[in-house]
Amino acid sequence: MRPELNEISLIDLWLLRQLPEAEAQAVEARILVDEAFAEKVEAQRVCHRLIHQYGRRQERFRLETIYRQLLQEAGFAQQLNTIFT
Amino acid sequence: MSIPSEDPIIQLYRDSFPDVARMIRRKGGTLEEAKDAFHDALLIYLEKEKAGRLQLHGSPKAYLVGTARICWLRARGATVSLPDAFDAAEPAEGGVEEREQSVRASLVRSGKKCLELLKAFYYDHCSMQDIAGRFGFNGTRSATVQKYKCLEKVRKEIKSNNEYAS
Numbered sequence: 001m002r003p004e005l006n007e008i009s010l011i012d013l014w015l016l017r018q019l020p021e022a023e024a025q026a027v028e029a030r031i032l033v034d035e036a037f038a039e040k041v042e043a044q045r046v047c048h049r050l051i052h053q054y055g056r057r058q059e060r061f062r063l064e065t066i067y068r069q070l071l072q073e074a075g076f077a078q079q080l081n082t083i084f085t
Numbered sequence: 086m087s088i089p090s091e092d093p094i095i096q097l098y099r100d101s102f103p104d105v106a107r108m109i110r111r112k113g114g115t116l117e118e119a120k121d122a123f124h125d126a127l128l129i130y131l132e133k134e135k136a137g138r139l140q141l142h143g144s145p146k147a148y149l150v151g152t153a154r155i156c157w158l159r160a161r162g163a164t165v166s167l168p169d170a171f172d173a174a175e176p177a178e179g180g181v182e183e184r185e186q187s188v189r190a191s192l193v194r195s196g197k198k199c200l201e202l203l204k205a206f207y208y209d210h211c212s213m214q215d216i217a218g219r220f221g222f223n224g225t226r227s228a229t230v231q232k233y234k235c236l237e238k239v240r241k242e243i244k245s246n247n248e249y250a251s
Contacts, residue, residue: 009233
């Protein structure tokens with residue numbers, strides 16, 4: 001891999017807490033002294049958060065679809081009607 | 086009535102939601118509130134299951150009813166802890182949420198395939214072998230390189246978003 005991707009890999013492993021202790025400490029030390037590196041780490045942390053939010057939105061959409069699908073089943077819809085009337 | 090080959094989540098939904106709805110109704114809630122609380126609970130269940138961190142002490146239905154109860158109480162302002170401090174129902178800070186929504190929208194437009202690959206790894210916890218097969222890579226090595234290229238792309242998108250520069 002080219003150096004930029006190796007760095008992304010290193011940051012990723014650190015964010016996922018998958019680096020050996022010594023390497024993790026080296027990353028943490030670099031974050032303190034290398035501002036550009038620290039910015040990359042932060043941007044990658046945001047990436048992880050966005051991906052998680054994206055996944056969760058997709059999952060919510062899927063659940064809404066299932067709900068609407070089940071409402072088409074007479075037995076399911078009737079149960080809910082009975083509960084809320 | 087359940088169909089053998091259907092998605093297990095549909096079966097779980099059909100089997101569990103009426104119990105959640107009944108419980109929320111007894112507490113004075115609406116159908117919409119019951120559905121929202123149930124979806125929050127199902128998200129917790131699904132995310133924990135994908136991450137291999139789901140610990141059931143009873144049936145999945147019992148877990149969902151109990152968790153939905155907590156989600157409903159929290160939605161009404163009660164301070165009740167969710168399992169393992171799950172943050173599904175936590176609203177993000179207004180400004181941050183707006184900025185991230187803007188980046189997310191441009192990401193979806195410009196790199197849906199990358200986002201899907203990253204979601205498969207980071208959210209669905211799929212193995213690189215599964216991802217290689219699903220996205221048509223020759224092997225895990227190619228899939229891993231592409232994963233980092235996608236991360237690089239997303240990171241650049243974040244950097245180029247002026248809102249984040251400040």
